[in-house]
Amino acid sequence: MLRVSRLTDYATVVMTCIAASPSEVLSTAQIADATHLELPTVSKLLKTLGHAGLVESFRGVNGGYRLARPASAISLAEIVEALEGPIGMTECGVSEGQCDRESQCGVRGSWQRINSVLDDALRAVSLADMLRPPVHRTRVTVALSELKGRTTA
Amino acid sequence: MLRVSRLTDYATVVMTCIAASPSEVLSTAQIADATHLELPTVSKLLKTLGHAGLVESFRGVNGGYRLARPASAISLAEIVEALEGPIGMTECGVSEGQCDRESQCGVRGSWQRINSVLDDALRAVSLADMLRPPVHRTRVTVALSELKGRTTA
DNA sequence: TTGAATCGGGACTAAAATGGTACTGATTAG
DNA sequence: CTAATCAGTACCATTTTAGTCCCGATTCAA
Numbered sequence: 001m002l003r004v005s006r007l008t009d010y011a012t013v014v015m016t017c018i019a020a021s022p023s024e025v026l027s028t029a030q031i032a033d034a035t036h037l038e039l040p041t042v043s044k045l046l047k048t049l050g051h052a053g054l055v056e057s058f059r060g061v062n063g064g065y066r067l068a069r070p071a072s073a074i075s076l077a078e079i080v081e082a083l084e085g086p087i088g089m090t091e092c093g094v095s096e097g098q099c100d101r102e103s104q105c106g107v108r109g110s111w112q113r114i115n116s117v118l119d120d121a122l123r124a125v126s127l128a129d130m131l132r133p134p135v136h137r138t139r140v141t142v143a144l145s146e147l148k149g150r151t152t153a
Numbered sequence: 154m155l156r157v158s159r160l161t162d163y164a165t166v167v168m169t170c171i172a173a174s175p176s177e178v179l180s181t182a183q184i185a186d187a188t189h190l191e192l193p194t195v196s197k198l199l200k201t202l203g204h205a206g207l208v209e210s211f212r213g214v215n216g217g218y219r220l221a222r223p224a225s226a227i228s229l230a231e232i233v234e235a236l237e238g239p240i241g242m243t244e245c246g247v248s249e250g251q252c253d254r255e256s257q258c259g260v261r262g263s264w265q266r267i268n269s270v271l272d273d274a275l276r277a278v279s280l281a282d283m284l285r286p287p288v289h290r291t292r293v294t295v296a297l298s299e300l301k302g303r304t305t306a
Numbered sequence: 307t308t309g310a311a312t313c314g315g316g317a318c319t320a321a322a323a324t325g326g327t328a329c330t331g332a333t334t335a336g
Numbered sequence: 337c338t339a340a341t342c343a344g345t346a347c348c349a350t351t352t353t354a355g356t357c358c359c360g361a362t363t364c365a366a
Contacts, residue, residue, distance in 0.1 A: 003156075005353070012264075027312070040356055047314065060363020061311045076263065110229065110283045111165075114274050121270040130263045158324070180341070193327060200343070213334025214340045307366100314361070324351075332343070 008083040010037055011045050012130065015079055018055065019071040019127045027064040045083075052082030071131060077122035087119045161236040163190055164198050165283065168232055171208065172224040172280045180217040198236075205235030224284060230275035240272045 017034050018026060028046060032039040046065050049055045054074055055065045067074065080087060170187050171179060181199060185192040199218050202208045207227055208218045220227065233240060 007354070009264075029312090038355070041354080043313080044355080050314090057313060058363085059311095059313045059361075062364070063312045063362085065313090076267070110278050111162075114229070114271075114278065117274040118267075118271050121267050125263050125267065160325070182341090191326070194325075196342080197326085203343095210342065211334090212332080212340095212342050215335070216333085216341045218342090309366090310364090312361100312363080314359100316358090316360105318355105318357080320353100320355085322351100322353075325349090327346105327348080329346085330344085333341080335340085336338090 004080060005084060007041075007045065008080055010035075010041065011049060011079050011083050012076065013037070014042060014045050015049065015054065015067075015074070015127055016130050018065060018067055019074075019131055022067065022071065025058055025062070025064040025066050027062075030064070049079070049082055052078065054078060054082055067127075071127040074127040075123045076125040076127075076130070077119060079127075080122055087115065087122065157233060158237060160194075160198065161233055163188075163194065164202060164232050164236050165229065166190070167195060167198050168202065168207065168220075168227070168280055169283050171218060171220055172227075172284055175220065175224065178211055178215070178217040178219050180215075183217070202232070202235055205231065207231060207235055220280075224280040227280040228276045229278040229280075229283070230272060232280075233275055240268065240275065 013035050014031055014037070017031055028039060028043050031037075031046070032042040035042065046055060046057070050057050050065070053068055056068045057063070057065055077087065166188050167184055167190070170184055181196045182192060184190075184199070185195040188195065199208060199210070203210050203218070206221055209221045210216070210218055230240060
């Protein structure tokens with residue numbers, strides 16, 4: 001099964017939880033409580049998300065976290081990248097010459113194409129989309145038509 | 154980084170290698186040599202691919218492997234599924250109630266949508282596509298327009 | 307000024323997945 | 337009958353991942 005790490009999965013839940021109360025500063029404890037995740041885990045996630053510039057932190061009493069930008073301006077891709085680094089499904093890009101046949105180039109090219117499709121799909125889903133009930137969502141469709149235009153060349 | 158396991162990556166290389174010599178029976182040793190992968194690793198991969206019905210095996214002297222179907226009828230998705238099971242990026246489907254808010258439903262829905270895009274993209278790339286040089290490939294484009302039609306509803 | 311609440315950063319541990327290896331048995335061709 | 341080859345299983349080492357803990361820094365408020 002292709003997968004995203006469990007922490008990344010959690011991160012989307014945490015981000016959605018924060019997005020559900022915009023303009024409120026939520027403490028780690030509140031978020032952990034609401035999401036039913038362990039507090040140290042949530043803390044670690046928020047630290048990472050903060051480094052990525054996705055949430056703002058406030059120290060001291062009544063401190064906590066808030067979205068750094070409106071939910072509509074934060075994409076699923078950014079959350080994934082914050083936790084896992086650049087989006088990609090293989091390590092072809094880094095490791096060299098494990099198969100020097102011309103066929104291998106085709107393999108690499110195909111994977112890169114898959115990566116690109118996935119990346120665009122992730123980029124097309126915003127945090128605001130994730131807040132909405134799962135029906136009648138249309139942003140992915142929009143993204144795919146853009147994508148079609150782009151890859152037709 | 155989102156990823157597919159290294160073995161899955163290897164499997165695509167092995168499959169492409171076999172596809173490059175259609176109607177020939179290649180031994181594990183030949184394939185290992187051509188792909189620069191360890192022989193036991195290739196052996197393990199081929200067994201798995203055989204179970205999935207993607208390659209045919211022949212025992213005994215001059216035995217080996219051959220594609221079970223034409224390369225154009227084998228998709229990247231099938232290779233991935235053979236190695237990793239059903240395609241999906243999260244385990245939301247199995248684990249229950251880790252977050253009982255309505256927001257969580259949005260998260261799950263979004264991930265399922267991503268899964269679907271990815272699945273379709275993988276299904277749109279055939280082994281024959283991977284044999285071709287990486288320029289002027291058009292199948293993904295075709296697939297995306299189909300996909301657009303499908304998700305527009 | 308003091309203390310409590312809270313984030314920040316890093317180190318650490320335990321568990322799981324992964325990749326790779328070895329060995330033994332079954333099958334087939336010559 | 338023998339050598340070549342696939343089939344199956346069990347095993348081990350390494351890496352990655354998840355999760356926890358600790359302590360310092362910061363802020364608010366009494």
